[in-house]
Amino acid sequence: MPIAPLIRAAALAGTVVLAAAAPAFAQAGATIAPNSPTTGSADLQTSIVKANAYTALMNRTLRAIQSWERYRSWVDMRQGPTGRERYISYGLYSLYDVAGEIRRASEATRQEPAFPELDQTVARYIEAYQALAPLISRAERYYERKDYRDDNMAEGRELHIRMVPAAEAFLRERALLDAQMRTFKNDLDVRELAAIEKREGRSARWQVRNIVISARAVMDVMPSPDQPIADLKALDAAINQYGLAVREMDRFKENNPSGVPMIEAQASSLLGRLRDFREKLTRARGDVRRGAAMDANSLVNSYNMMVSLADTAIRMAR
Known part of the structure; x- marks a missing residue:
């Protein structure tokens, strides 16, 4: 049996709670209402709105990473699927509906205050997700229905060839976004704590x-x-x-x-x-x-x- 994957301690730099799933992912933090008087200046409030939108997208799209790791746990990535894999029944995880999160994050990239590097990374991340997600969804249905028994794994091999570069591109953008959001949220944390302490100790x-x-x-x-x-x-x-x-x-x-x-x-x-x-x-x-x-x-x-x-x-x- 394949070894259970280690945790990915992706403690994202956001303010929206991150869903836990196997393998375990660390949550981002408690939600702070952007219109709360404790959040301080208007600039801080609007920055928190942007952080919430980006983190909500990251939280919800973690499912794609989990699904891809599920796939990697049973298939030979160099050879691709053959239909003879011992744990082929593992398949992939189905993805969540993220239309609302993508819409709100896309809108946030165009809103003030502007953070050009971060905003551009989010835009690329959305594009990378939208390229990968349909392939994962097709593959999830393919293995769930055991269609490979009817077509001698023809579609499975074709999907593998397309999924590998799409997943690699998505994971590169995800790693970059993780790092940028961590820096972004660390700054917001300092400002937020100072605003709370100034108001109420x-x-x-x-x-x-x-x-x-x-x-x-x-x-x-x-x-x-x-x-x-x-x-x-x-x-x-x-x-x-x-x-x-x-x-x-x-x-x-x-x-x-x-x-x-x-x-x-x-x-x-x-x-x-x-x-x-x-x-x-x-x-x-x-x-x-x-x-x-x-x-x-x-x-x-x-x-x-x-x-x-x-x-x-x-x-x-x-």
Whole structure:
């Protein structure tokens, strides 16, 4: 049986919650309403609108990456499908309807404030997705229906020849967009936290956003399928910074007995488990494949859960 894929800790630089699926993907962060008075200046608010549109598209189109990895798990990529593969029944995952996300992201590329490099990457990413998605959908139906039994894999081979370059182009644009969005959102995070603190101090809202932002920084440096050997120094720095955010939340509770419901326990548990994970990686010389892959997946899933509770935690703390 093929080896289960490692996690892709794609902690995207956005503000919309990222759906978790196998293999696990890290969520982007809690949603911040762009018209909230805590988001500060009009420029910051409109930047958040753009970030939300781009991240929503990235979240929803992750399914294409998952579907492609599913396909790669059973087919010989150099030879293409033959019909004799042991796990051919795996097929591909069906894709989600992303028409609304594409429309909103496309509109955002033309809206102010302009971020030319990022906006252009999003436009190319949409084009690459639209080139790949129909091929994946055709292949998904083809293998689900076992049409290869009727045509001796003729369509499967033709689809493979077309899907490989389309998937490679899509993944290149995705990697570039991930990096650019991470930088973009890091800047928004700094501005957003400052705006919240200026308005209401280090409130429950500030605590939740600080925890999620710090945890996402850890996800950014988690090992991935493309980079299974962790940068232990970077991971240490991120975990230490996350630990400071958790202790800041502890201090908040000392003066506010109600604390931040739902998030406190999740945040503390995640910190302890991250430290255990770090010890395992030390013994494995940073290679997550040497006994720590399941722990990594579990950590990303826990992060996903914490992010999904963030908005509820803020409402309960008011």
